[in-house]
Structure formats: C-alpha cells, structure tokens
Amino acid sequence: MALLEVKDLKVRVEEREILHGLTMTVNEGEIHAIMGPNGSGKSTLSHVIAGKPGYEVTDGQILFKGEDLLEMAPEERAAKGVFLAFQYPVEIPGVTTMNFLRTALNAQRKARGESELMVPDFLKKVREVSKSLNIPQDMLKRGVNVGFSGGEKKRNEVLQMALFEPSLCILDEMDSGLDIDALRIAADGVNALHSPKRAMVVITHYQRLLNYIVPDIVHVMSKGRVVKSGGKELALELEASGYAQFEDAA
Amino acid sequence: MNVAVAKTGNGRAVSDLFASAEGRLPGSPAVVAVRREAFETYERLGLPHRRIEEWKYTDLRALVGEVLSLAASPDVAALKRAAEAVKANAIEGARKLVLVDGVFAADLSDVKALAAEVGFKTLREALEKDAGLLKTASTDAVIALNAAMATDGVVLDIAAGTQLSAPIQIIHVATASSAAAFTRSQVAIGKGVRATIIETFVAAGAKAYQVNDAVIVTVGDDSDVAHIRLMDDAADAVNITSQFVTIGANVKFNVFNMTTGAAVSRLQGFITLAGEGSELSANGVNLLQKTEHGDTTLVVDHAVPNCVSREVFRAVIDDRAHSVFQGRIIVRPDAQKTDGKMMTRALLLSDEAEADNKPELEIFADDVSCGHGATAGALDESLLFYLKARGLPEKQAQALLIQAFVGEAIEQIADDGLREHVIGIAERWLERRQ
Ligand SMILES: Nc1ncnc2c1ncn2[C@@H]1O[C@H](COP(=O)(O)OP(=O)(O)O)[C@@H](O)[C@H]1O
Numbered sequence: 001m002a003l004l005e006v007k008d009l010k011v012r013v014e015e016r017e018i019l020h021g022l023t024m025t026v027n028e029g030e031i032h033a034i035m036g037p038n039g040s041g042k043s044t045l046s047h048v049i050a051g052k053p054g055y056e057v058t059d060g061q062i063l064f065k066g067e068d069l070l071e072m073a074p075e076e077r078a079a080k081g082v083f084l085a086f087q088y089p090v091e092i093p094g095v096t097t098m099n100f101l102r103t104a105l106n107a108q109r110k111a112r113g114e115s116e117l118m119v120p121d122f123l124k125k126v127r128e129v130s131k132s133l134n135i136p137q138d139m140l141k142r143g144v145n146v147g148f149s150g151g152e153k154k155r156n157e158v159l160q161m162a163l164f165e166p167s168l169c170i171l172d173e174m175d176s177g178l179d180i181d182a183l184r185i186a187a188d189g190v191n192a193l194h195s196p197k198r199a200m201v202v203i204t205h206y207q208r209l210l211n212y213i214v215p216d217i218v219h220v221m222s223k224g225r226v227v228k229s230g231g232k233e234l235a236l237e238l239e240a241s242g243y244a245q246f247e248d249a250a
Numbered sequence: 251m252n253v254a255v256a257k258t259g260n261g262r263a264v265s266d267l268f269a270s271a272e273g274r275l276p277g278s279p280a281v282v283a284v285r286r287e288a289f290e291t292y293e294r295l296g297l298p299h300r301r302i303e304e305w306k307y308t309d310l311r312a313l314v315g316e317v318l319s320l321a322a323s324p325d326v327a328a329l330k331r332a333a334e335a336v337k338a339n340a341i342e343g344a345r346k347l348v349l350v351d352g353v354f355a356a357d358l359s360d361v362k363a364l365a366a367e368v369g370f371k372t373l374r375e376a377l378e379k380d381a382g383l384l385k386t387a388s389t390d391a392v393i394a395l396n397a398a399m400a401t402d403g404v405v406l407d408i409a410a411g412t413q414l415s416a417p418i419q420i421i422h423v424a425t426a427s428s429a430a431a432f433t434r435s436q437v438a439i440g441k442g443v444r445a446t447i448i449e450t451f452v453a454a455g456a457k458a459y460q461v462n463d464a465v466i467v468t469v470g471d472d473s474d475v476a477h478i479r480l481m482d483d484a485a486d487a488v489n490i491t492s493q494f495v496t497i498g499a500n501v502k503f504n505v506f507n508m509t510t511g512a513a514v515s516r517l518q519g520f521i522t523l524a525g526e527g528s529e530l531s532a533n534g535v536n537l538l539q540k541t542e543h544g545d546t547t548l549v550v551d552h553a554v555p556n557c558v559s560r561e562v563f564r565a566v567i568d569d570r571a572h573s574v575f576q577g578r579i580i581v582r583p584d585a586q587k588t589d590g591k592m593m594t595r596a597l598l599l600s601d602e603a604e605a606d607n608k609p610e611l612e613i614f615a616d617d618v619s620c621g622h623g624a625t626a627g628a629l630d631e632s633l634l635f636y637l638k639a640r641g642l643p644e645k646q647a648q649a650l651l652i653q654a655f656v657g658e659a660i661e662q663i664a665d666d667g668l669r670e671h672v673i674g675i676a677e678r679w680l681e682r683r684q
C-alpha cells in the first residue's frame with residue numbers, strides 16, 4: 001500500500017523555485033534512498049514533507065496514507081506517523097531530553113486519542129532504546145542536544161524514532177559528520193526499526209551509508225527533480241561515475 | 251501642580267485618605283507623629299510619575315490614578331475565603347504568617363510553631379513601643395505612603411545561630427475589592443543564621459484591590475538566607491512592594507522575585523552589601539499578559555570591598571503587556587574588588603508586547619569587575635518547528651521553551667521543593683495562556 005505519494009511537487013523558497021515537479025511513491029515496508037549532489041533539493045523535500053514554514057508549494061500534492069499532508073499542521077503530521085530525522089538537529093537549552101521525549105510522545109498519543117503513557121513504562125522504554133543506541137543515561141538529563149557531539153545528536157534522532165514509532169521515517173544526511181563506528185550504531189538502530197508496515201527514506205550524499213542501510217529503491221535527485229530511479233545497484237553506479245552525468249540530464 | 255495632583259480622581263482631597271484611616275492605624279503617640287510626617291511627605295510628592303527618574307517607565311499617576319481607601323478589617327466570611335487561598339498557596343512544610351487585607355490573621359498562622367524558634371510580633375504590637383519601624387532612608391512617595399498607612403505586618407527577630415527548621419511564608423491575601431491594604435514587615439536576622447523567607451501575594455475573590463507593602467531585612471554576618479517574593483495577584487490588582495535589605499559580612503543572600511499577575515505591579519528592591527566577603531544572588535521573573543504592566547527595579551549597593559553580586563532577570567511578555575527591568579549597581583569608592591554582574595533577557599510573545607530595560611552601573615572604585623547584558627527577542631522559530639515536528643502543538647511548544655527561558659532565573663533557587671513551587675506558579679500562568 002502506498003504510504004507517501006509525492007506528485008509533481010513544485011516548491012518555492014523566497015521567490016525561487018527549488019523543486020520543479022518532483023514525483024515519487026513510497027510503499028509500506030520499503031526502504032528508499034534519495035541521493036544527489038549538494039543543493040539538489042533533498043533537504044527541501046524533507047522539510048516540505050515535515051511541514052516546515054517558509055516553503056511555498058505552488059503545484060502538485062503530497063498524500064500520506066491517502067490524506068492530503070499539506071493541509072496538516074506539522075504536529076498533526078507527526079501524530080499521524082511522519083518523522084524527519086533532521087540533518088542539523090537543533091539544541092534546546094533548558095529542556096531536558098527526558099522531559100522533551102515524554103512531552104512529545106504524550107502530545108502525539110493525545111492527538112491520536114490514546115491515553116498518556118505511564119511514567120514507569122515510559123522510563124523503561126527509554127532506558128531500553130537508549131541502551132541499544134549506546135546513549136548514556138546522563139545525556140537524557142541534559143538539555144536536548146546541548147553539548148552533544150554530531151554523532152550523539154544523530155543517535156538522539158534515532159532514539160526519538162524508536163520511541164515515537166512513526167510509519168514513515170525520513171533520515172536527512174544521517175551519516176554526515178559520523179565516523180564509521182557512530183555510523184554503524186545509528187544504522188543498526190534504524191535497521192532494527194525496519195518493519196513491513198514502516199517505510200524509510202534515507203537521504204544521503206554518499207553511497208557509504210547504503211552499505212549499512214540497504215535500500216530497495218534508489219532515486220537520484222538533481223536540480224529539484226528525480227532524474228533516475230532504480231535498484232540498489234544504482235547507488236554503486238553513482239559511486240563509480242559520480243553525479244555529473246545526471247546534472248547534464250537535468 | 252502638586253496641589254492639583256494631590257486630589258484623587260473624584261476630587262476628594264488626598265488627606266481624607268489619611269484622616270478617614272487614622273482611627274484604625276496602630277501606634278503610640280510617637281508613631282502617630284511619624285505617620286503624619288510621612289503622610290505630609292506623600293501629599294507633597296503625590297504618586298510617582300514619569301518625570302521622576304526612578305519611575306520613568308512606571309507612571310503611577312497614569313497607570314493607577316488614585317489610591318483607594320483602606321480596606322475594612324476582614325470579617326468572618328472574609329477570613330473563611332482567605333483560609334481557602336492560604337491552603338491553595340501554602341508551601342509544604344513552611345510556617346505561615348497570614349495577613350488578610352492588611353491585618354494579621356492569627357488563626358490562619360502558625361505562630362506557636364514559629365515562636366519556638368523565632369521572636370515574633372505583629373507590627374501592630376511592635377508599634378506600641380517602636381516608631382523606628384516606620385522609618386527608612388527612602389524618599390520615595392510610595393514608601394512614605396506605606397509608613398503613613400501601614401495597618402499591620404510581621405516583625406521577626408531571628409537570633410544568632412538559628413538554623414530554621416522550616417521556611418517562613420508570609421502570605422498576603424486580598425479579600426476586599428476596590429480597597430487598599432498597607433503592610434510593613436521587618437525581619438532582623440542575627441549572625442550565623444540559616445533561613446528562608448517567602449512572601450506570597452494572592453487574592454481570595456477580591457477584584458481591583460491595591461497593595462502597598464514594605465519589608466525591611468537586616469542580615470548578620472555569616473548567614474545564609476533566601477528571600478523569595480511571589481506576586482500572584484488578581485489580574486486587575488495593583489501591587490507596589492518595596493524591599494530593603496542590609497547585608498553583613500560573609501553572607502550568602504539569595505533573592506528571587508516573580509510577578510504573575512496584577513494590572514500594575516512594581517517590585518523594588520534596595521539591597522546594600524555592608525559587610526565584606528558576601529555574595530548576593532538577586533533574580534527575578536516577570537510573566538505578563540493582556541495589558542499588564544510589571545516593573546522590577548533592583549538597586550544593589552556595594553558599600554564595602556570584596557563582595558559579589560549576580561542578577562539574572564527574565565521577562566516573558568504576551569499580548570500588549572509591558573515589562574520594565576531597572577537594575578542599578580552602585581560601587582562606592584571604598585568597594586574595591588567588587589564583582590557585580592547583571593543579565594536580563596526579555597521574551598516577546600506578541601508584536602505589541604513591550605520591554606523596557608534600564609541597566610545602570612555607577613562605579614566609584616577603580617579595581618572592580620562589573621558588567622551587564624540585555625537581550626530582547628521572540629521565540630526561536632527553528633526550535634519551535636523542531637518541537638512541532640515532534641508532535642507538540644504551537645502553544646505547548648511555546649510553553650516548553652518559555653519554561654526553559656524562565657528556568658534560567660528559577661534555577662537560582664537552591665531548595666528543590668521551593669523551586670518546584672515556583673515552577674508550579676509559572677506553569678499555571680502558562681495554562682492561562684492556552
Ligand atoms: N531557506 C532557504 N532560502 C533560500 N534558498 C534556500 C533555502 N533553503 C534551501 N535553499 C536553496 O535550495 C536549494 C536546495 O537546497 P537543499 O534542499 O538544502 O539541498 P540539499 O539538501 O540537496 O543539499 C539550494 O540551492 C539552496 O541554496
């Protein structure tokens with residue numbers, strides 16, 4: 001079943017068109033990779049899906065589980081199961097990670113008409129997941145991402161993903177700034193979440209990440225469009241010959 | 251000019267205010283003389299206005315207009331309402347001293363438990379002997395008015411070496427609408443004392459009331475004292491509170507002020523570091539909405555060398571509210587090696603919200619380290635979006651960031667329980683915004 005349908009999406013930022021008619025469909029259980037050079041519009045696409053302000057959709061549509069995603073506030077999208085792991089997670093001084101996680105999880109549950117998670121259940125779950133991601137408990141007592149290394153910030157995003165159990169996970173450049181060990185931990189965390197009902201969209205500049213998170217489908221983005229889609233071998237092809245051929249095509 | 255403004259709004263002479271109250275004002279003949287003199291001072295000056303430098307941003311003539319007449323002594327029904335408010339606002343484990351409409355309410359207070367550790371009198375009792383209780387060095391009109399009109403208060407004497415086993419909470423409850431309460435309290439703290447004093451201002455159903463309170467604190471050497479004032483008044487109230495503190499040597503003194511209500515409020519603190527080696531931490535939060543006007547004015551006077559003062563102030567201003575922070579640090583010629591810093595930040599939640607900030611450093615010594623910083627701005631959009639992308643609705647995302655913002659001042663309160671109490675009041679303010 002189609003989870004995410006992006007149809008002929010055109011997006012402007014500050015009067016400049018960034019996405020020029022982008023189309024892609026992600027089905028339940030699939031892992032997609034979006035590859036493309038810097039500036040091709042990968043983050044823009046992820047932000048528009050998450051509902052970040054400042055982007056003007058001039059044409060096309062985005063359906064999530066058949067519903068018009070663009071009509072929903074960002075928090076509604078989150079509650080319905082859209083999760084974006086940010087390329088640059090922000091630091092929130094004064095809001096402890098633990099408090100943030102509990103508040104966010106309960107806000108999502110409330111929006112879905114579910115009861116609040118009991119504190120002991122919540123703590124147990126956080127402890128389990130953070131342990132598997134190698135996140136020390138004292139990090140959870142600090143402000144969200146405050147003083148975290150690049151790798152810790154990314155792991156914190158994966159931690160949230162594991163807690164909120166979204167049906168669509170978009171990971172924007174999860175590998176940027178991570179050494180190989182940190183990358184492996186984060187990728188293992190992501191793979192552990194893979195399920196027949198959940199889809200992943202892995203945005204990356206490099207093929208390297210795709211050794212750890214193996215995609216079913218690879219899309220090549222260039223200048224605001226998907227210029228080619230194919231199987232996982234497309235990523236290897238790109239690694240060998242670079243993006244230049246597609247830039248000409250775009 | 252002064253004659254004209256010495257009339258109240260309806261043309262009644264201001265002196266009627268005093269004349270009609272005088273029969274109810276306690277004190278010996280010497281006290282009566284002090285009161286009359288104070289009232290004359292007030293009559294001469296009238297309510298402070300914007301051409302008086304210290305009151306530039308808080309023009310009481312424009313904001314308040316007239317001083318209401320004295321609230322009647324609370325009757326049984328009023329005391330019953332007050333009891334509810336006391337219950338709702340009492341800090342767990344604290345010893346309560348309750349003033350209802352400016353009159354000490356013994357039945358609502360924990361006098362017995364308190365008297366085991368601390369010398370206690372009401373102001374009414376103390377004024378039978380000591381006219382000095384109504385005197386301060388201040389030339390401020392509202393303080394002169396307080397001296398003239400104070401009906402009651404608490405007079406505490408904490409002997410040297412006392413380690414208070416529980417905090418003392420002075421709760422001011424307003425039950426009478428459209429009336430004024432004038433209270434004055436004194437806390438004399440000896441050497442080597444550990445004490446926490448909290449003052450809470452609340453309403454029990456009263457509307458459009460006025461409070462004019464003064465508290466005079468002296469702290470002996472080697473003491474460790476926290477003084478916390480929480481002004482959680484009714485939305486249409488006026489509250490003018492003045493605090494005078496004189497600090498001895500090697501003292502740790504922690505002040506925290508928070509305003510979460512009142513149409514017009516002014517918390518003014520005059521704190522003098524009079525003994526060497528002391529550390530003052532003076533912090534505050536204004537949480538303002540609608541058309542509220544909240545003014546926190548702090549004057550920290552380094553009169554001797556080798557003291558440290560730190561001020562952290564946070565204002566959160568919504569709708570068309572107006573926050574004022576005036577922080578003055580004075581370093582006297584002798585006060586070498588003074589280390590005085592203040593940092594104030596305002597968070598503007600609406601385009602019409604207003605923050606005025608007036609830091610002043612008056613430094614007369616040359617070997618000092620003093621500074622101040624100020625910022626004003628809106629909530630960070632990228633943080634708001636991050637929280638929303640994780641499922642928090644706008645107001646809840648704002649609330650989390652606002653709590654973090656004021657937390658920078660609230661976290662200066664050392665005691666866990668007290669800090670939680672203060673956070674609870676801030677949370678209730680946030681809920682009123684939802
Ligand atoms: N807020 C913005 N304002 C102006 N231009 C932007 C903004 N965000 C992105 N862009 C532009 O849009 C294009 C795509 O950027 P982005 O989506 O970040 O690409 P990618 O993630 O693929 O590197 C770039 O040319 C970038 O400069």
Ligand SMILES: [Mg+2]
Pocket residue numbers: 042043044087172173
């Ligand atoms: Mg990007």
